[in-house]
Amino acid sequence: MSDPLGRLSPVVRLAPAKLNLTLAVIGRRPDGYHALHSVMVRLGLADRLSVAPSALDRDSLRVVGRDAGPIADNLVLRSIAGARAAARPRWPSAPSEPPFLAARLEKHIPVAAGLAGGSSDAAAALDAALEAWGAELPPGERARVAASLGSDVPFFLAGAPALVEGRGETVTPLAPITGAPLGVLVVTPAIALATPAVFAAYGAGSGPVAGGAARSASEHLAAEMRAGIASRALLDRAAILASANDLLPASLAVLPELVPFRRSLTRLLGRPIGLSGSGPTCWALYASLDEAASAGREIEEALAGGRLVAPGAGAPFVHATTVEGGDPS
Numbered sequence: 001m002s003d004p005l006g007r008l009s010p011v012v013r014l015a016p017a018k019l020n021l022t023l024a025v026i027g028r029r030p031d032g033y034h035a036l037h038s039v040m041v042r043l044g045l046a047d048r049l050s051v052a053p054s055a056l057d058r059d060s061l062r063v064v065g066r067d068a069g070p071i072a073d074n075l076v077l078r079s080i081a082g083a084r085a086a087a088r089p090r091w092p093s094a095p096s097e098p099p100f101l102a103a104r105l106e107k108h109i110p111v112a113a114g115l116a117g118g119s120s121d122a123a124a125a126l127d128a129a130l131e132a133w134g135a136e137l138p139p140g141e142r143a144r145v146a147a148s149l150g151s152d153v154p155f156f157l158a159g160a161p162a163l164v165e166g167r168g169e170t171v172t173p174l175a176p177i178t179g180a181p182l183g184v185l186v187v188t189p190a191i192a193l194a195t196p197a198v199f200a201a202y203g204a205g206s207g208p209v210a211g212g213a214a215r216s217a218s219e220h221l222a223a224e225m226r227a228g229i230a231s232r233a234l235l236d237r238a239a240i241l242a243s244a245n246d247l248l249p250a251s252l253a254v255l256p257e258l259v260p261f262r263r264s265l266t267r268l269l270g271r272p273i274g275l276s277g278s279g280p281t282c283w284a285l286y287a288s289l290d291e292a293a294s295a296g297r298e299i300e301e302a303l304a305g306g307r308l309v310a311p312g313a314g315a316p317f318v319h320a321t322t323v324e325g326g327d328p329s
């Protein structure tokens, strides 16, 4: 295969899932989007993207692992196209343009799950494409391309954890979480929940009055995390965090089977169960990865024994991982 850049090794990026520790809807914007106040962290659970110059006359994408839906809809290809459009004016050898790329995505994060896997893939693709071309974009331009791809994409360009505001484009890094990494168990029913449907249900009245409890919990957490918080203190706040999601009632309205499912998880695990983003991923925090893994085994046994019934056509995704504390440098 010819290599227009003379590079032999592909550019590889991990694309982590995110978890909303809080998610407050603080208003409706003139552009139709909702203004948010959300503290977001990255998880150890990640997709893996590699990108290399291609001999083809177009960008291409191959997905292995979990089902990621139709290739044509995949944000990775849209992200590479967006990166090329942004890099083109600065490309040294105009009128030629940044070469086509072959991308390979190892999919581990469930899609349409509230974990922003597709958005993370898009952010990774933007970064990897620019790296493969040896192209630089000013940070503002990079952020603009990211925001044009989706509301959750800008978060992944910043150091995590972060406070996310606006429709998602205003990202303020928070201090790294200190202490031993928290474990987190994620349980994702095998049923996609479309974010627009959840926001529509929110707008139709399946949500709390803006400016309620989730907002004050989110503002309080952001202030604490700006100053620096220990993982143990986050764990102590699990009950507050699990209820600090303004989209929860709307998600439950769109997918009513989530109501008994969350109740069963709470009973089986004996701890607060949060919902990430617009769902349907449920989460529980633990002091360590080991504890989260053992809770995961309990859930698998309960599913196998019929003591837990999950919504959706197949078995839920049950996965123990860590909350990434962020880079202390």
Ligand code: C5P
Binding pocket: 032, 033, 034, 035, 036, 149, 150, 151, 152, 166, 167, 168, 195, 196, 199, 200
């Ligand atoms: O930006 P993105 O394409 O990820 O958003 C998907 C949908 O979610 C939007 O079309 C909109 O309906 C809703 N949304 C919103 N407010 C946000 C983010 C998303 O209303 N802050």
